[in-house]
Amino acid sequence: MTRSRRLLANLLIGFLLAASAYDIVKDEEHWPFSQYPMFSRVSESRNLTWLRVYVVTSDGQEFPLLTHAEVFPFDQSRLSKALGAVRTRRDAQSEIAAILANCLDRYERLRLEGRHDGPPAVRMRLYEVKWTLHPAAANLSSPDERTLVGEASL
């Protein structure tokens, strides 16, 4: 192994370690480095508040989007967190309307391409949904409270 190759390997290992150590010590995150904080904060609340997207069919029925394919390329976790971040902005109402229009457009396009089995939608709504946790999640489709946050139509 040549000296220059050994130096290159040492520099790479040193960089990976230093960047990881920085994030761990500073409790910060610089993807792909991280302090890996997932689930680290204890929450003993038995209430769950979540932002959930629903579609509305032409006859007015509402369906929550629960599968990955229906909210693709997002997933339930990332979509809710992203919308939560937008919700704190000054122009939240108009931005959420624009985001829902974009999501609805993609939802319908992917449905027509056969990439999910969701119902045909004419409208998309964002709700803040609250549950009191049930041991077997039996109240999943009957939350304690739903508050409309925004909506968009085709």
Added chain:
Amino acid sequence: MTRWLDRVAGAWQRYFFDPRPATDLAVSRVLFFTLAFAYYLPQDFSEWGTVSPELWMPTTLFRIFALPALPAAVIHGIQIVFKTALALAAIGLATRIAMPVACACAFYLLGLPQNFGQIQHFDTLVVLVCAILAVSRAGDAWSVDGWLADRRGRSPVAPSGEYTWPIRAIWVMTAVIFFAAGFSKLRHSGLRWIFSDHLAIVLVRHQYFVSDGDPLTTWGPAIAAHPWAARLMAAIAVGTELFYPLTLVSARARLIFVPAGIAFLIGIRMLMGPTFEPFVMCSVFWVPWSAVLARVRTAVEARRARQSAARSVIDAELAASPTAATLSRAAISTPSKSSPP
């Protein structure tokens, strides 16, 4: 002080650069890129190019390098290059180009979703492994490149530090990640993370479709119904994470904590949903493939020797009594419980 520093530097150099045969790294490369190819082949990253710009919240990496969310057609092109590079790296064709290309594409494609509201950690180790392999000589053996070089008269691949440091660097990064996750839990919550109802509540919460993937089983609420079981699981989880770095220096610890880490990630997937499959793929670097292959080779040779000896006996019997020899031959070709091979 200088002597102490010299000792540390010497230990570092021995740990990362003591010569090892090429097989461990090469077989790991084949398996890692094959698994990565199979995992990412059905995935479509191009839809990120159609997401509303209001949701663009760039990570530090994307901000520093001014990397944008490219149009869907361009992302589609990048993912074709990515998947091709993964396949080439797996078979070891143009490996010295394929691995850096796979690394560059992984940084962009796997980093892209992190700019849309939440950083998830399932792919981070894959990106780091790709970065390490990109500058490695992992394609020297068990590769089309190696086979072509052999045909051109290359001398046999000798043990080298080139085949040690990438594996050890991947071990170190895996251990750092596990340790960081355990440390975060203690830093933010202390022992309450173990001795409260936190994990039981998390297991129930994940039945409400709040994760990136759905739990593969409904066992979460069943475990949550027994607080002691949830607390025991929490203790095992934190223990596995905090003591994982022992794997770096102890072969015994590797036998315990590497399987425990894999079981931990599979457990998360089954009970809660988060998709840690990419992280599990990186476990192939922990297996001492040269020792495994040597054992397999020894077993095959021993079996051949036994069969050869049995044939000699049959031939001798054939010379003495043709009927008895036919029965012996049938017994060898169709082994039963009463006649072990």
